[in-house]
Amino acid sequence: MSATKAQDIGGLGHSVRRKEDARFVRGKGRYVDDVKLKGMCYLALVRSPYAHARLKGIDISAAMKVPGVLAVITGKDLEEAGLAWMPTLSHDQQMVLATGKVLFQGQEVAAVVAESRFAAADGAAAVRVDYEELPVVIDPHAALGKDAPVLREDRDEKSNHIFHWEAGDRDATDATFDASDVVVTQDMVYQRCHPAPLECCACVADWDTVNEKMTIYMTSQAPHAHRTLFALVAGLPEHKIRIISPDVGGGFGNKVPIYPGYVVSAVASLKLGRPVKWTEERSGNLQSTGFARDYHMHAELAASKDGKIRALRVKTLGDHGAFNAAAQPSKFPAGFYNICSGSYDLENAFVEVDGAYTNKAPGGIAYRCSFRVTEASYLIERTVDVLADELGMDPAELRKKNFIAPDKFPYVTPLGWTYDSGNYAGAMDRALEMVGYEDLLKEQEEKRGRGELMGIGISSFTEIVGAGPGKQCDIAGIEMFDSCEVRIHPTGKVLARIGVQTQGQGHETTFAQILAEELGIPVGDITVEHGDTDTAPYGLGTYASRSTPVAGAATAVAARKVRAKAQKIAAHLLEVDEADLEWKDYAFRVKGAPDKAKTMQDVAFAAYTNVPEGLEAGLEAVDYYDPPNMTYPFGTYICVVDIDKGTGDWKVRKFVAVDDCGTVINPMVVEGQIHGGLTEGFAISKMQLIDYDEGGNITGGNFMEYLIPTAVETPHYDTDKTVTPSPHHPIGAKGVGESPNVGSPAAFVNAVIDALSPYGVRHIDMPITSDKVWKALRDAGIQD
Amino acid sequence: MIPAAFDYHAPTSLDEALSLLAAHGDEAKVLAGGQSLIPMMRFRLAEPGVLVDLNHIEGMAGVTEEDGHLWIGALTRHAEVERSDLVRKRYPLLHEAASVIADPIVRNRGTVAGSLVHADPAGDWGAVMLACGAELEVHGPDGQRMVPIDELFVTTFMTSLSPGDIVTGIKLPIAGKRSGGAYEKLERKVGDFATVAVAARLELDDDGVCSAAGIGLTAVGATNLRAQDAEKALIGKKPDEAAIDAASRAAAEAASPTADNRGSVEYKRDMVRVLSARALRRAAAHAGGEG
């Protein structure tokens, strides 16, 4: 097999240029807001200025008089249609348009539909809503207090407590803690932040009055699941609903839930018999759609004097906002938070989580995070540093001493997961070498002698992605398999359709590469489609780094099914027995006579022109893949920072990222994912916060206050990889999209804290803004 | 984010603009770069019934030295100041401030005069002009007058100008033989409004003694502030560490910040001290010929 052939095929391991980029860089992408249909009208939402208030009345008369306004829809109208509330993915319900009262600032109260965007905005401004303010609950701890007003009048339980959940063995963990030499304790908040995709949410709902079919173009990470939910909620027959998710400008979990804007647009289209477009504004996106995190965590580690970590104990309060709309597998109220034992071989662990309602926007699962793995990873990687500080041990050495050894895989954690594969020390050694750890330690010592502030932070994270095995994971009852349908045309060109949905990850390229590798057909001859529920096979969508682990596996398996049939045809063409053929170097070859061969293109033509007797024509296959386990990517990130003693500002001087996501399909795409995710992690650790004042007013609800780093402050990253394939995945791949966001915040924070540790600083909550560093220095008596 | 409906006029002469303003009174607003007014309109925080766009009037932009002063035309964009060779060579304070305002897109549109009239205490030009002792040339219903910068700012988003007034330019004292300046801005990320910023300008005599000083503060009060006690602490002294330290402390005293997402009152006050010292050190070095 010549090297050029592999290059032509562009299969696994090739940095094939992204097929989708040609249209993106030329402005030819087609996003929802680009969809323009005949007779289309526009919808604008009226949002609540109050965090908690009783709705005394809504006067729509002035709005109806605005020229161009066609309709005003309120919660009352929806109530009559049984649609004022909709189910969430976490066993709760959520208001579509407010009835009775509003529960967070920015909540959807009414919708105005008009002939133009401008008329809709004027109409929305003319809707008069009479509110009576109610006491506001912002702090989740206070929400669970005895005197807290009960926010959710629709529930039977008269409290703001949503759920209690635990994993691990409480008694055994307590016993290990009691028997250990050293215990460290750290409270930390993983602050509320927001994925803020470039494209906000949008939809065009188009009710075809003749065929009675609803087509919804929408910014959806999970079109099939959304179709089913629309069918269940709105009562429309599922075959009469078509969801089309065209190009999506970033999702990061923000586009997994169904939002009121989508539902009201569908209602408006049904009512008016015209297409209705809703394009969300940035402030609406930040104020009302799926936020991330807001976990208030209490962590404890027990260890021996010489640094053997023995047990982990975690108590956490999750702030879910006004509705529990966390978009996660239904059996996991705290997501996969019990991955928080991380990369370490512990005797025991116990974790408990409670959820609380507050007067804030709903959400919680988003921002490049496989269901709370980000909070979990931050917790363990931060707490291990606290322990290192307590023990006076080098954080790298402490980690290495406690890593799960490579020969222990598959490894069952005390919190119930079975890690598929790993070589944690391998990734760490490579990162230490790249960053020049020994030299940095020397430099740091010298600088400390001069009173200068320099810090080194390490994070050796383990992720859990690829949800997931059907027995464990479902969304609204639907098991979290995923799918691929492959069809080879007579001339050897391929059309493949997948059940997942790209939002920028590059599926059209990487999935084509999987097929190229499996079928021996050049990647340029393969088209990958997704996002149209009328054509693509059913799948659960793209989030939680599940596309490659689940749909990627389905793609490989579907290709292998095609190949199994193709082998019969090849045998027929070569006039040998099927068993005498082997698939080698991208062709079917006669064993022992490799030059007697048929390529997939040869076979494809024959599949339509010269099929052996007894075999049906055509060459295609479908696979619905139920993964036997999650995949567990890992890596080590090392960050070096310098702190300005005068202002407290910190700058990243160096950042090394060594990732192990098993088999790499497209190294360039992977590197792109790593760069993007690291930048998000940097932003979270330094500047991102969705905050509320005591009155429940959001203070991070626009881009003047919710900060997105620019190229100027974004650090330079040095990346590398180790490769430890997943033993259960058909091509050995694990997910990677989220690793950098999951693993990096702890590296940034650990670096800043390391710089400050000579002054007795052990922890600062994110975002670590300059004023927080300044205060820590001030408290330690340092002034520039 | 769609503004409420408004009428739009694009006069081609100053007189025409002034009469449009006179005709529409409080209803009308002048539009320059639109980088503050349009966002306010999109949020419907401002709903002017009439916009009078100055952008079609010739001769209102440019930076020149003339008749013993520096003249900045009202429609001069931030970017034009940033790129001016004259400014870069002789007015480092202006150059530095211009290059840290917002991002390149905003700098290409936003004007110096618009920024001053907008009177946002977090705006950078206000502090710079206070440090420089600038004057605004204003045309109004009663003709032309000069408004000293010390008399411009009333409170946040409010100036002493009347609705019928149009600023036509800004006049600054010409840079002396041994003059220096610097702008120190602390921001959370590039393009952000200042957490705190300090504008410093120094003139030295032949002995290196400070003959004039200007210190303006950004984002630490209801308006941009001038730290007069800090200026006094420098005049008549060589700008050595002791003098700079004393001036910086006096500048911090002059600040009256409020707490917000950018930091606490104590933090911001201390940043006035830290940034004043940094700005003054660089201004002194520059005035001494080292810049």
Ligand SMILES: Cc1cc2nc3c(=O)[nH]c(=O)nc-3n(C[C@H](O)[C@H](O)[C@H](O)COP(=O)(O)OP(=O)(O)OC[C@H]3O[C@@H](n4cnc5c(N)ncnc54)[C@H](O)[C@@H]3O)c2cc1C
């Ligand atoms: C994203 C963003 C970031 C920004 N960051 C910064 C920053 O870091 N620092 C900073 O200083 N500024 C910043 N700004 C504001 C920017 O500098 C504005 O350009 C400036 O404040 C207003 O100038 P303008 O020409 O755009 O005025 P406009 O927006 O057109 O007008 C502003 C006000 O001034 C009045 N006005 C304008 N010109 C005249 C005139 N000649 N006579 C009388 N009245 C007039 C208008 O009627 C209006 O009330 C930022 C703006 C944006 C959008």
